[in-house]
Amino acid sequence: MKKYIIVYVLMLLSISLFSQEYKAISPDGKLGVSVLVKDGKPVYTVNYNGILMLDDSPLGLITNVGDFSQEMELMASDYGKIDKKYTQDRIKKSTVIYQANELTVALSNKKGQKIEIIFRVSNNDIAFRYQLPQYGNSKSCVVEKEVTGFNFPNKTTTFLTPQATPMIGWERTKPSYEEEYIPDEPMGTSSKYGQGYTFPSLFHIGSDGWVLVSETGVSSSYCASHLSEGTSDGLYSIRFPDLGENNGIGSAAPAFSLPNFTPWRTITVSDDLKQIVETTISFDVVEPLYEPLQEYKYGRSTWSWIMWQDESMNYDDQVTYIDLAAEMGYEYILMDAMWDTQVGYDRMPSLIKYAQSKGVDVFLWYNSNGYWNDAPQGPKNKMNNTIIRKKEMKWLQSLGVKGLKIDFFGGDKQESMKLYEDILSDANDYGLMIVFHGTTLPRGWERMYPNFVGSEAVLASENLIFQQHANDMEAYNACLHPFIRNAVGSMEFGPVLLNKRHNRNNDGGNIRRTSDVFQLATAVLYQNPVQMFAIAPNNLTDVPAFEIEFMKEVPTTWDETVFIDGYPGKYCILARRHASKWYVVGVNAEHEPLNIEVKLPMLAGKLITRYGDNKDFVPFKDNISIKKNGKIQLTIQAKGGIILTN
Missing domain, CATH: 2.60.40.1180 (Golgi alpha-mannosidase II)
Known part of the structure; x- marks a missing residue:
């Protein structure tokens, strides 16, 4: 504790009004962020163990009510401490202690309009966001551009996956966040589609360490973002969704009422990979948005579609996989696409009742629908309309269905974020857990939405x-x-394929x-927290018994x-x-x-x-x-x- 206090006092003493620079340092004194204005432009730098990890990196927003990216002046700063303990049952650890030093920097543009940037610096993580007050009679704001950037040293290499061009791929379903990574690639290499790179983004700062960049706290009040193409000298910037996402419908620029704040940008920094893997920053800086209707139960699931494909979505094959779930002691079966036509709404109640008689609960697949792609699988036109969605969820609740897997989303625009939030909120009202597929990265959602249990991405x-x-x-x-x-x-992958050949008969x-x-x-x-395992009925006899015993016992939380x-x-x-x-x-x-x-x-x-x-x-x-x-x-x-x- 004495070291903590000394470091914090030194941090305060390091502030120089004349240099117009403000600093925040982590509780252990190793990670530091400095904020200053150069030639009227706000920038920040990041140091770890005295080594520069991010050089002058731009800060600021350009909005319809004012430009907060240039001709700026540092006005004031405020310091605080964050010390909280929380429990979370759906992430990589169940109890988290989050301690950070907080720096709030106030800046003013040439019109005298103010903006604040809030930095939280814990031992290996930095999170920051912008906070905007109300400006006169302006009660709303459109963020036309966020100039936030991440400026890496020249020796850096990257582990990045490209953002896909909208409306390409199978049935025009991209971006579906299913692109490949290139390891240790030189900075500034053009991405596959020229659209930049998807979060999270990993950077290797040579022998000095690692930096993981992402965002969290994205709700219906903002769009999701990604990184731009990188420059040859290492600058990657925040990029809003492409206008072509959602089939070109809706604005790529987020809008919100004032006063308000943006999502958190997160930077995890370490001299090794331990803190990168173990970080909880996505959840540390967000809070639950509503109370759970009930206590949700997580667990294991069988899933016929992964190995037996579309033809398996019939009554008899689902009974086979229900029996497999019962034999394995699994909590769930996932009934995938086309159950609405190949089993039928009329027969679903008896199929679900059979599953429940075996001690197995049900997840059902749905198409997200709307105007954003051409994916043909049903059930369709159920999840994109509030009135129809609530009617469907009421019916599902009456049958005792426990969760939904919803597929084929249209992009990262704010209206997509609103659809995600609306689905989650409505589902909670009916006691339903939600898995998203063909979807964007979850951004703190395990903590924000109590019935969210994973995304593919x-x-x-x-x-x-x-x-x-x-x-x-x-x-x-x-x-x-x-x-x-x-x-x-959380990453809904659908793992453990014990067939040596990927078809129904393992041949x-x-x-x-x-x-x-x-x-x-x-x-x-x-x-x-809910794992849709890819084991098949034949695995009960064609793999060693100890493998099946392991799969019967393995937990998911x-x-x-x-x-x-x-x-x-x-x-x-x-x-x-x-x-x-x-x-x-x-x-x-x-x-x-x-x-x-x-x-x-x-x-x-x-x-x-x-x-x-x-x-x-x-x-x-x-x-x-x-x-x-x-x-x-x-x-x-x-x-x-x-x-x-x-």
């Missing part, structure tokens, strides 16, 4: 069915997600390149997450705890076995169960003892996995 398991390339790249992609996509929000279709234990490990590696070792796209070793049980999982995307010594203090001195692959890719299960110092030598086969549990 990733090149997910369905692509393993669609194309061999996705299977060839599966291990590589799995070794990216804990560092990037899953670091900032055709695309070929799985990864091992069985790799697949089991993804049940833990990928964090989502976590009390603690600890990064052990890894590098994006190469390998990842991660530990998660549920109650008193630890799961340590590792996956290897390299072409050779990974031999590595790691330290696992959570398993030190214990007899534990190990799942692994031998050199012939045959899965095994055994028991081993961990040394009292927690050290253990691991071997993870190429495209293979390992699991250790107590």
Whole structure:
């Protein structure tokens, strides 16, 4: 505590009115942000352990009520402390202590109009947002441009995924946030579509460390954003949605009433990858927007569509997968697209009742609909209209349906954010959980919306069915997600494909390149509170019994997450705890076995169960003892996995 106070006092003393620079420093004194005005333009810099991680980076908004990006003057500052503890049952840890120093900087433009920028600096995270008062009689504001940028040192390389051009791809459904990543790419490289890059965005500052950039707190009062194309000298800026999103309907510029504030921009900074993987900043700076109607139950689900595809959406096949869920002890079955026509509204009550008689509850798939793409699957025209949506949800509630998976959204404009929020709010009124698919990144939504249980926003398991390339790249992609996509929000991937061939009979279709234990490990590696697992009925007899027993026991919610070792796209070793049980999982995307010594203090001195692959890719299960110092030598086969549990 003494060190904390000394650092905070030094931070205050470091302010110089004459230099017109204000600083905020993290509680541990390692991370600092400085705000100043240069040539009338507000900028900020970020330092970690005395090393520059972001050089002069622009700040400001251009709005219809005033320009707050140039001819600005620093007016005043205010300091405060954030010290809060909260619980959250749907993220990577259940109890979070968030401590940060807060700096509020007031600036004024040439017209005397003021704007405030609020910075919160915790030990490895910076979050900042703009706050606008009412200007005279102007009670509303359109943000025409946000000039916020992130200016990286020249030695930086990037791990980015491109924002897709709107209205391209299958049935004009892009952007669906399912593009591929390029590792360690030079800054300024043109993106695939020329539309910039999707959040979250990971930057490698050479030997100095890592920076993860994203946003959180996006609700119906703003649009979602992404990064622009980068300049050759390392500047990436906030970019609003493309005008062509939502089939060209609606404004790309957000609008809100005054006074108000923008969403938070987040920057996670560390000299290693541990804090990148373990960050909770997406949830630390937001609060719940409404109370849950009830306590929502999370868990595991079977899902016929992933392996048996469209033809399986019939009464008898759904009964088969209900029986599979019951055999596995799973809480749910997901009934996917076209249940409305291939089972029919008239027969759904009896099918749902059968599931409930087996102790299995139901998630149902819906098309988001509207005017934004041509996706033909039904049910259609139910979720995009408030009156129809509430009528449908009332019917679903009467049947005891527990959740919906809603697919094919149209973009990141503010009206899309409003649709997400309206669906979530209405669903809560009827006791329904919501999964979004073909969708944007969740931005703090696990905390903001109590019935939100995950979004896809990733090149997910369905692509393993669609194309061999996705299977060839599966291990590589799995070794990216804990560092990037899953670091900032729940990721509804649909993991654990135990069929060696991706078709109904396990005898055709695309070929799985990864091992069985790799697949089991993804049940833990990928964090989502409701997991739609891709196991099939034949797996009850065609894989070793210990694999099925593992899948019967694996949880979907976590009390603690600890990064052990890894590098994006190469390998990842991660530990998660549920109650008193630890799961340590590792996956290897390299072409050779990974031999590595790691330290696992959570398993030190214990007899534990190990799942692994031998050199012939045959899965095994055994028991081993961990040394009292927690050290253990691991071997993870190429495209293979390992699991250790107590």
